[in-house]
Amino acid sequence: MSKLGTIANSLRILRHVFRRIFKRPFTYFYPWEDRYYPELTRGRHIHVRENCTACSQCVRACPVVAIRIDKEDKKYEKDAALYFDYSRCLFCGLCVQACNFDALFHTPIVDLSADSQEKLIYGPDRITKIEREPLEWRGRKIR
Amino acid sequence: MQFEDFINWLNGIPGWLYDVLVWWFNAIWWWINLLWDSIVIIWASMFGNAEVLAYWFKAIVFPGLVFILLGIIFTVWATRKTWGRIQGRRGPYNLGKYGGLQLFADAIKLIGKESIIPKGAKRWMYRFLPSFLLVIVLLPFVFIPWDTDWVIVDLSVSLVLIFAFLTAIPVISLLAGWISGSKYTIIGGFRAANNQFASEIPLVLSTVGPAMLAGSLSVLSIAQVQADSFWFIFLLPLNFVTFLISAVMSVGMVPFDAPVADSEILFGWRTEFSGIWFVMTYFAEFAEMLFYSAMMVTLFFGGFSGPAFLPGIVIFLIKLMIVMFFFIIVTSSFYRLRQDQIVSFSWKYLLPLTILNILIVMFGMAYFGLYIGG
């Protein structure tokens, strides 16, 4: 009888649901545990000013014009200062691919939220280093 | 000879352990009784009337308002955690150990929100109905026998009165859907009324079986009768299943939650309620769930009957948590049915099964003399 089949199917569904309760959940306790980010993860950029030659290929490659270059601001002989606007950045990786001088890389830092747009524009002081401000939440250190 | 005495001594250990537990339980209970009696004496010397204190205590603190509200908060927390585990995640875990304070935080946040009343809504009914709904949902809790003497009101027809209260709830839902002034809420309200049309009759008829077996319509005596003999779940398993399904249908939870289907009608008759009124309608749903679980424990699992070293209330709560667990599993396994399918399922399959239950009970009582109540 199809009715018995229906009851058997319902019991099978209930069994699947019941068994799931006792398995380990899939989620983890972000931000105190974090998952593994692969090498190629396209997170925030880092600009290595020793190698930069101010060729501005990264600016030309960006599809949303998220990079601004200031060629007057030199720290080493031929470099330039880059301003990354993360409110426009797509994390597409075309700028990193365009750089021929190993001056621009992605980092696995992906938690970039800020509370105003000015804080999302990373100037040369922030885009050249990975260290970030320490963050504490409810008495526990996150970084 | 020595070995035999040793075996006899070993056989006596479980009995000895049991006696120790009973002794401890009696000792603690003696202290609590001492405390209670001293409060009663003080009250009686001040106000001259001791029964009123017991009544007020029962009505407000212990199986009364505070206990029920804490019970509803526990129900919501347990439901969210269990739903989380079923779905492969954890429920709330940030606030409080294991997320226990999350409900309080949600309630405080929602109460602090701006209460928006839509322009097309009837203002005073809009403000009145959610509180009215919560009050009506909390009222049947006075009849539930948490323990032999921890029941607030014990009438001889309490089963009938419980369903009199519960029948009003979908009517309030229909009214809430209508006064919210939106087409989606009207559809939700009508679906809630339709749900009542589908679910009330199997729900009420499912309780006729235990009532007939126990020989009384009072919920307390149904529970007490099971304390002296078998739990009704062993005699009437089919009845339990139909009561569970019609209870899920009556509350309006998945798979029968077409009145509050959030992908079709945007939360149905509850859509427009925001802020504190949302808290009330949300808690009303879980209060109904808690209530039906308590009814299932009373009617089928024997209520407070169990091992003697635990107080009846603790046994009731353990059984309640188990029944709620099954309730939660059923509500997260099946897809949502369409409204007309709910009605056709209920009238074509659930109602004949319920009538079959009653026939089985009548048959058992008439031909096998299976009469349990006194």
Place this chain on the structure above:
Amino acid sequence: MKPDISDEAVELWFGPQHVAAHGWATKLTLVGDYIVECDPNAGYFHRSAEKCLEFRNFRQGALIMERLCMPEAFLAEYPYVQAVEKIAEIEVPEKAKFMRTIMMEVSRIHSIQFWWGQLAGELGLFTMVLWPWIDREYTLDAFEELTGSRHAVTYSTPGGVKYDFTDEFLRRLDLAIYHLENHLGKFKDMILKSPTFKARAQNVGLFSTKEALKLGLSGPNIRACDYPMDLRKDAHDPNLKYDQVDWEVPVLVSEEHGSGMCDAYDRMIQRFNEVDVALQIIRGLLPQVPEGPIIDPKVRAKTNRLPAGEAYGRVEGARGISTLWLKTTDKAQTPYRAKIRGPCFNSYYALKHLMPGLRFADFVLVFGSLDPYVGWWDR
């Protein structure tokens, strides 16, 4: 409408602000619980993708295409890349062809996993939303290992692909496939044998092959009617390697309605078949991937400026046939005009003919079973 029902008819906007409306506004006319008329209105999600393509050069254009439909990112960016390669007349290395084909099939699987969750959410069972999405996490981990981004993969470029298969990626792909296959039995129990899903989805959204062809449906929606329209076999693309594996087009002969008709339940079964075929293709192609370069830099340099021409790129997406027509002027860095066609356009407008006569609650189910994604229509 007849004058006697227009008094009782209620106009309801299943509007743009709705949890399950995917960004489309449909004006439904209801009499009681039945839908009498269904008037689809689209345009609330228009992002002028075709115009944006005119301002992006030929390596950036694929980014816009993949953001039209993120669940099938690899499939969505392929028409653009194919069109550019046709105009520029450049050759793609063999390894890149294999890799593109494999990743397109993985993307199809990802899209179907996403869709299982979406449809279950519309039907109210949050358990079956998260269970496929847990397996989808493993697929996204594989994407991240390969390209660095989980959703917005920028994988194909004109001339080849950008990222190579690594051992870690192959290990993660195996893990993703293992999780998917392990749970297929459980999902079939939970969905196809669920009495409530059968009650909801059978005899709902029924159409025949003729109606489907008239409405312009493609992809799994029409293959469920036992009509083997599949671009992977019909229009053999020399740049993709579907002919290197022995596979059959997944069609379905419906149990209830026979060949030539399908309802929402059959479309669900059809997508399980699609997953099986996709797994077959992936397993057949993975051992055949040759060694070699993935892109030739000189060839890539030819895509800076393209000669004048027109080309038509198309792909069998997870939802149907997606196409792009590209026109360039001589030595231009950006296209002159791009015209995108998405399969969900036809699915959405098919509702105008499918919905009358069904109940209000069936709207989300029929709509969901045709696998809508607003990016393809509103572009």
